[in-house]
Amino acid sequence: MFPRGIIYKSGYPSYGEAKLRPATRQRLFYQLFRGIGAGLIAYAVIFFMFTYAPLIKQEINFTLGRSSITGAEILEKANAQSVVEVQEEAKKYGVNSYFSVVIPKIGAAQNIIANVDASDEKSYLSALEDGVAHAKGTYFPGQGRRIYLFSHSTDSPLNFARYNAVFYLLSKLDKGDKIVIFFADKKYLYEVKGKKVVSADDTSWLSSSDPGSELGEELILQTCDPPGTTWRRLIVLAKLIDAYGGN
Template sequence: MFPRGIIYQKGISPKKGEIGLHPTFLVRLGYLALRGVGAGLIGAVTIALIFTYAPIIKEEISFVLLGPKKIASRVSWEPLKADPGSLVREEAGRFGVGAYFSIVIPGIGAASDVVANVSTSDPKEYLAALEEGVAHARGTYFPGQGETVFLFAHSTDSPINIARYNAVFYLLRKLEPGDTIIVFFADKKYTYEVTEKLVTSASDTSWLATTGEERLILQTCDPPGTTFRRLLIVATPI
């Protein structure tokens, strides 16, 4: 590994030949250790990537294979009769969410409970909320109050958390005007229709403002798994 003397001398040494290298035991041990560390790092990174992006890969595959049918088939379009609260809770339960506050998006097969009154400026608070579901922005209104209802699923903590926390809204970009969004709140069902889909800067907070009209705004990061921009879906009551 550390040869001494002349290895090749022009005009004297043959053009072809072999050189035997005999590294010491410590050198060989160090080489094997480096190989082991390298293989371990590659394995750790691979596992981390699988863990990080498994939720959004699952959403993509599910959408391609099953499409919106997997959840649209459970939507009830019949007028509520008898005890409205009981029927709403029953319908919400079919999606695996509660009727207290939750969202269902048939077009992308998404359903999640919503955590109310979450700060949009306190990472510790909204990251904790996003572990439980979608977050409702503090200072915005609730369904039925005639103003802006702002729900978000995004993270600005780290690349790992970005991919994990925004998986619920990962397929929002596939929604188009005319698609339906259902929100369950306080044992009542509210149905909205998508009217706009747009991308804004990460610092744009104008959409949190009141307008005097009820609208539902869903926000996630764009492109998926980054924090560069925000994708907004705007919907109005049907």
Template sequence: MFPRGIIYQKGISPKKGEIGLHPTFLVRLGYLALRGVGAGLIGAVTIALIFTYAPIIKEEISFVLLGPKKIASRVSWEPLKADPGSLVREEAGRFGVGAYFSIVIPGIGAASDVVANVSTSDPKEYLAALEEGVAHARGTYFPGQGETVFLFAHSTDSPINIARYNAVFYLLRKLEPGDTIIVFFADKKYTYEVTEKLVTSASDTSWLATAGEERLILQTCDPPGTTFRRLLIVATPI
């Protein structure tokens, strides 16, 4: 049993004194075990947070320190000569993407392959696609066809998933009208200029419709890691 009794009694006990506590071996062992469990939980949470937010921190730091120069220096503005297909594949390769279908955004240092014909209403399908790259919305057109080309990424329901699902569009909000977007498709290079940046509701699907002219639309979540709204970047061919 634990010792019991009066520790201090007003008017009788001295104003100063010492009390010696001598917990049993089991109590001390339990205290040490709790300390160990607590330290382990703190360490596990810290590691999880680092793993989760490392891609975000990396993108922010790279943009602040390097800015557009990070990728713009690899963009070729020279007219293609000789075999256009081989030159396009060579240029795409410098960004680490393929010329079959990919996107490069020099202004934010983003480059990714694109998965074609992905359902926008089937979470299992589009989340699987986002693990591979940016997704192209099924039912919309492809570059060069004169209609809406709709690409989306970072369509997650939690900041925890940013590390797992594609975060290539995380810095999309930093684009401004006049910025350049490059899309490689079927061994051809298509260049677009940003004309508009806007935020819409999550239920707004009007941008998937045809427009009678070619336009590139990029979509991501706003704020990042939520499903409240959608950030859209609209660009037209140069």
């Protein structure tokens, strides 16, 4: 605040009076400066909420156990499951049975965009606005080879809200957790075998696996590490353990 008041000569309160009052220009400058400061604080709060609220919500829901999808339902074995039944089950989780992924433990359920060029930034960023991306050149469920899915490949926290962050909690998966892929009206069940963090320029995981791989059909899930950066990649490796439907 600006100094304001009256100065008196010591011992003579009625003499030497001098009133202090800031000039009009100073007052206007002070008010403008204070207004700009308040505006910047408000902008910072709004920016933080817009950018991180979806991620904070996911973390809180996971911690409180609200994000998981009931495993007993989605992992229920149904050998005689028909096409219609698979379609209805997928619909129950808000995805289609054409190509989608459901991860019960972290409450992730999203449609998959097929054949996305992982080397074309414009192509994969466009795909990530609509769902999880399936890397072009890798295989599909039921073909006995490697399937590569990626999401949340953003280069800045500014893109958290814009691009799909369905794999944000991927690091919470542990060995033995289940992943369901719906593809061509069939349901494929995979089990997590491990995870690792690799460098951002490691593209070896995009290559198709050898037919003689000890894991057989492999599912690779990839996201950024840490979230919102391009520093490293988190890779989750899963193995096909069963398939239902298609009758």
